[in-house]
Each structure stands twice: as structure tokens, then as C-alpha cells.
Amino acid sequence: MGFCDNCVVRNRAICAALDSTEIQALNAIGRRRKLEPGQSLLWEGEDSVLVANVIEGVLKLSTGTSDGREQIVGVVYPSDFIGRPFGKQTAHSVTALTDATVCVFSRTDFDSFAREHPALEHKLLQRTLSELDRTRQWMLVLGRKSASERIAAFLLDMSERLVEPGCVTLPDEPHQTFDLPFSRQQVADVLGLTIETVSRQFTKLKTEGVIDLPSRRSVTILNREELEDRAG
Amino acid sequence: MGFCDNCVVRNRAICAALDSTEIQALNAIGRRRKLEPGQSLLWEGEDSVLVANVIEGVLKLSTGTSDGREQIVGVVYPSDFIGRPFGKQTAHSVTALTDATVCVFSRTDFDSFAREHPALEHKLLQRTLSELDRTRQWMLVLGRKSASERIAAFLLDMSERLVEPGCVTLPDEPHQTFDLPFSRQQVADVLGLTIETVSRQFTKLKTEGVIDLPSRRSVTILNREELEDRAG
DNA sequence: CGGGGACTTGACGGCCTTCAATGAGAGTGG
DNA sequence: CCACTCTCATTGAAGGCCGTCAAGTCCCCG
Structure with a gap:
């Protein structure tokens, strides 16, 4: 028995696509991690080594210019997914804004697991499509x-x-x-x-x-x- | 035998995930459509009735404010995917910039087909993840x-x-x-x-x-x- | 109570928008 | 072939919004 059984986002995160046998397998490759405000989980430009689900707290996704200007390109909340599966590079940094708890996976482990569980990929696809819509909507705010x-x-x-x-x-x-x-x-x-x-x-x-x-x-x-x- | 067999984007669009039997099934629910510059395929806020692959040409994705300001939120090229699968609403308009040819599917037909073909959903997920990265990167341009x-x-x-x-x-x-x-x-x-x-x-x-x-x-x-x- | 960081407020300047006129190309018809 | 027209693009002048720089104020926490 692992963390997942009593996870507060069990039914809202992409994990909701999995039955109890599958979730045990996912549980085996993940671990929990706590973050303090200001602490980063991923850095822009680095290799995509891990992905995660947000269990608690709020985190920002950000990029910046070489001369120090910063732009926050996304904000994630509990049950949201973090990171870049199926990709080599992380396009933006991920940093906790509040105390946060995340459920972390090695990116390659997650990729393999996801490829074997189409229902999980489907949930992730839906989330990604929604996030893309939301992000594009925000471009109107920034541009106009x-x-x-x-x-x-x-x-x-x-x-x-x-x-x-x-x-x-x-x-x-x-x-x-x-x-x-x-x-x-x-x-x-x-x-x-x-x-x-x-x-x-x-x-x-x-x-x-x-x-x-x-x-x-x-x-x-x-x-x-x-x-x-x-x-x- | 249908359009797909001699489609120029057959091996680059998400269709590349399908074998020849599967592509015939997909072919059966799709049809080709030509667009002239300025002609729209989807309108912001409307029901998501169709999705498509771009075969030829360039199209813009755009949204606007009530007082007429416009923001182009994306540009799609041959082999790119258009529309909002698994969603009720279209978040942005899609309009041809050049003469264009697209391969159109009823959204609900496509949804059903995709759910039965995980390899297709996987391709679509990869595309959507890349597009999200690209879009977020562009937010830095607009914001800073x-x-x-x-x-x-x-x-x-x-x-x-x-x-x-x-x-x-x-x-x-x-x-x-x-x-x-x-x-x-x-x-x-x-x-x-x-x-x-x-x-x-x-x-x-x-x-x-x-x-x-x-x-x-x-x-x-x-x-x-x-x-x-x-x-x- | 005192230090320090975050936030607020003010004055000024610059970048981009707005408004307006001119210029360039493409298609049409005389 | 060349005026004519219409659209799109360029150029100019002026003004405004927001950024920059600089004090000043508020809190939080020791």
C-alpha cells in the first residue's frame, strides 16, 4: 500500500484514469516531495528528468530573457500535471509559490508507464488540450x-x-x-x-x-x- | 481506396501512427476541403463540431476582444492538427492565410476513433505538448x-x-x-x-x-x- | 522597538499608439 | 499602354500609457 490510497487528488489528477491495481504500479515508481516557497523543481533549458502531479500548493511556470526579465507562463494548482513527458528538454522553470507537495516520477519511467496505459494518456491529453486553450486565451491579455x-x-x-x-x-x-x-x-x-x-x-x-x-x-x-x- | 494513400502529409501528420487498415477506417470518416485566404474553418466560441489535419497551406488561430482588437494565438502548417477534440467549445477562430487544403472530421467521429486508437492519441498528445511549449515560449515575447x-x-x-x-x-x-x-x-x-x-x-x-x-x-x-x- | 524587505507613491521620460497624409502595387477598363 | 481605383504599406507628428528612477511608507519578524 502506498501514498496514492489516501491521496487528496486521487480522483481529480490524471491518476483517476487508473484502477487500484494500476495505481499500485504507478505508486511504485513515484515518490512524494515537499517544496518551500521559492524552491524550484525544474529549470528552463535543462534535460527533462522528471514529471509530477501537484498534490498541494501553487507553483509557477516561468521563463526569462538573458538580461533578467521574467515572464510567468503558467500557474498550477492541486491535481495539475507538471513537466514535459515524451520530450528531452524542459522549456520553463517550475517553482513553488507556497508550501507545496508534489508526486514526482522519473520522466522516462513515467513515459513507459503512460505508453502502456492509454487511459492515463487520454487524461493527460485532455488536460494538455485545456491548458493550451487557457494559455492561448491569456495571449490576448498579454498582446492586446x-x-x-x-x-x-x-x-x-x-x-x-x-x-x-x-x-x-x-x-x-x-x-x-x-x-x-x-x-x-x-x-x-x-x-x-x-x-x-x-x-x-x-x-x-x-x-x-x-x-x-x-x-x-x-x-x-x-x-x-x-x-x-x-x-x- | 481513399485520399490518405497519396496524402502528402501521411507520414508527418498524426495519421503516421496508423497502419494501412486503420487509415482506411479513418479515411472513411474524413473528407477533404479547400479554403481560400481569409476563409474560416472554425469560429471562436462556437461548438466544437469539427477537427482537421492541415494538408497544404498556412492558417491562423485567433481571438479578439469585444471592441475589435485581435490577437493571433497560433499559426499552423501542413501536417499540423486543428480543432478541439474532447471539448465542447472552440476557443479560437481558425482562418486560412493562403490557399489551403485540410482533411476534416466530425469532432465526435474523431473522438470515438481516437479513443479506440491509442497510438493516434499518443501522436496527438506529443503534438499538443510541443504546441503548448511553443505557445508558452511566445508569451515571453508578448509579455516582456x-x-x-x-x-x-x-x-x-x-x-x-x-x-x-x-x-x-x-x-x-x-x-x-x-x-x-x-x-x-x-x-x-x-x-x-x-x-x-x-x-x-x-x-x-x-x-x-x-x-x-x-x-x-x-x-x-x-x-x-x-x-x-x-x-x- | 528597530531593521529590512515589500509595497506604495511621485515625477519624468521614452516607446509605442493614434491620427493623418502620402506612397506603392495590383487589377481593371478605357 | 496607360489612367484609374482600391487596398495595403509607409512615413510623419503629436500625445498618452507605462516604464524608470527615486523617495517614502507599511508590515512583518526578530
Whole structure:
């Protein structure tokens, strides 16, 4: 008996495609690993040595230019899949934003296992297709939207994704108040802006009564409709 | 006997995963369709009714805001796969940039067929994973790069992708001269810029001897190293 | 209470957009 | 063959949004 039996994402991660015999076999080639905020699991450009499922926490996928500019290209939550199966190189770094627990596999072990279990590959395909849609949708934000539109779109996106099981929300106003797993700089890195612009847009929305900022990391949406209008 | 037997992308598209018996079955549920430049195959937000393989030509994937701003989120070439299998909605429009031929399937027919042919799903998974990597890489361009860096990165990307089989290149300088399948406006829509900025950056590169512009749609790279430096 | 990092706020400048006019090519018909 | 037209591309001028640089403020944590 292994970790999988009492895994909180057992029925939501790609593992849900497997029966109890199969999951034991998968369990045998995986191991759990804990990460602290700021700790990386994969580095851009390195060989693709491992893949993983997110069990707990939030992680960022990022790339950067040679002169230090950074862009966050994805954010993963519990039950999401990490890494590049069937490929030699990792195209982006993966770094924990919060305390996180992941279920790690050697990439080659996982590749072999997946090839023998089409149902698992099917789940992974569905996830990858959804992620591709989501990523392309975000290109519209980066390519065509103003700073205020970006912030509004970002807050709406966060409010939707942080209510999924496994992510903390305050008890009283479940969909309206949430804690960002990002610093201001990281928000800037998601949106392709500077930290100062992000800060100014946050305070502007607060001043105009669209949101409230109870603490550094937390946000309350006071007027969702208005925020949706501003998202463009 | 059907179209597949003499299909020019038979060995490069996801169909390469199938043996001759299987390909006959796939052939039975597909049909060919020709598209003219500007003609769309799928529309953003519509039900996902069909998927396709590109046989010939170049097509764009695009989305836009309600007030008419457009962003091209992907470009597909011969042997690439189009559409959203296993999903209800199409997240972006698909429009031909050149004369194009595609091999079309009903989405539900394709879904059933794919589920019965793991090797096909595996090919599709590999393609989708590569496309996701490529798309995320492009987010760095949209989020963090200046106009001149974007143009340089774009020209280098084009020079690499347009030499693939099925795309026309001039005989004398295979990798250095190529015809863009884009108008200036479409280049702007790929890069998240305006047509004027694109035009100015093109003429700047020409003036400084990095590229030449023999005609409206064609580009010659005179100094690739310099272009790589400018891509950031 | 005091240090240090994260965040905010302000002033200024530059890059890109916007608006507008000119120029170049391709196709058409006289 | 050449005016004519229409579209696409180029070029110019001006303005605005956001980045940069620099203080100042707020918290968190020791």
C-alpha cells in the first residue's frame, strides 16, 4: 500500500484514469516531495528528468530573457500535471509559490508507464488540450490589453481558480475574498507589467470601490460586474 | 481506396501512427476541403463540431476582444492538427492565410476513433505538448519584449518554420529568403503591436542592413547573427 | 522597538499608439 | 499602354500609457 490510497487528488489528477491495481504500479515508481516557497523543481533549458502531479500548493511556470526579465507562463494548482513527458528538454522553470507537495516520477519511467496505459494518456491529453486553450486565451491579455484590463482579468481569473478544492478561501465570502499566492512582483511577471504599474492599478481599483485590499496578499471583490466590464 | 494513400502529409501528420487498415477506417470518416485566404474553418466560441489535419497551406488561430482588437494565438502548417477534440467549445477562430487544403472530421467521429486508437492519441498528445511549449515560449515575447525584439524574434521564427516541407522557399537561398504568409496587419496581430510600429521596425532593419525586403511579402535575412542579438 | 524587505507613491521620460497624409502595387477598363 | 481605383504599406507628428528612477511608507519578524 502506498501514498496514492489516501491521496487528496486521487480522483481529480490524471491518476483517476487508473484502477487500484494500476495505481499500485504507478505508486511504485513515484515518490512524494515537499517544496518551500521559492524552491524550484525544474529549470528552463535543462534535460527533462522528471514529471509530477501537484498534490498541494501553487507553483509557477516561468521563463526569462538573458538580461533578467521574467515572464510567468503558467500557474498550477492541486491535481495539475507538471513537466514535459515524451520530450528531452524542459522549456520553463517550475517553482513553488507556497508550501507545496508534489508526486514526482522519473520522466522516462513515467513515459513507459503512460505508453502502456492509454487511459492515463487520454487524461493527460485532455488536460494538455485545456491548458493550451487557457494559455492561448491569456495571449490576448498579454498582446492586446491595457494595464487596467490586465489587472481586472487577472483578479477575475484568480477568483475563479482559487475556489477549487485544495485552495484556501475565507469562510464568509467564498468567491469574493481570496489570498493571492503571488507577490506584487509576481503579479507583474504574470501580466507583463512592472511592479509599480501593478501597485498603481490595485490602489486605483481600491480607491474607486471596485475591490478592497484587507491585507498585502488578500483581495476582496466588491463589484464583480464592474470588474468584468474593465477586463475588456 | 481513399485520399490518405497519396496524402502528402501521411507520414508527418498524426495519421503516421496508423497502419494501412486503420487509415482506411479513418479515411472513411474524413473528407477533404479547400479554403481560400481569409476563409474560416472554425469560429471562436462556437461548438466544437469539427477537427482537421492541415494538408497544404498556412492558417491562423485567433481571438479578439469585444471592441475589435485581435490577437493571433497560433499559426499552423501542413501536417499540423486543428480543432478541439474532447471539448465542447472552440476557443479560437481558425482562418486560412493562403490557399489551403485540410482533411476534416466530425469532432465526435474523431473522438470515438481516437479513443479506440491509442497510438493516434499518443501522436496527438506529443503534438499538443510541443504546441503548448511553443505557445508558452511566445508569451515571453508578448509579455516582456520590445517592438524591435519582437520583430527580430518573429523573423527568426518564420525563417525556421517556413523551410519545412510543404512550404515554398526560393531555390537559391533556402533559409534566408522567404515569403511571409502574413500581411503587415497580421504580423502586428501576432506580435501584439500596431501596423505602423511593425512597418517602422521593418524599414529600420532594412535601413541598417540586417534584412532586405524584395517585395511586400518577402524577406531576406542578410545578417542572421545580428538578428539573433536583437531578438533579446 | 528597530531593521529590512515589500509595497506604495511621485515625477519624468521614452516607446509605442493614434491620427493623418502620402506612397506603392495590383487589377481593371478605357 | 496607360489612367484609374482600391487596398495595403509607409512615413510623419503629436500625445498618452507605462516604464524608470527615486523617495517614502507599511508590515512583518526578530
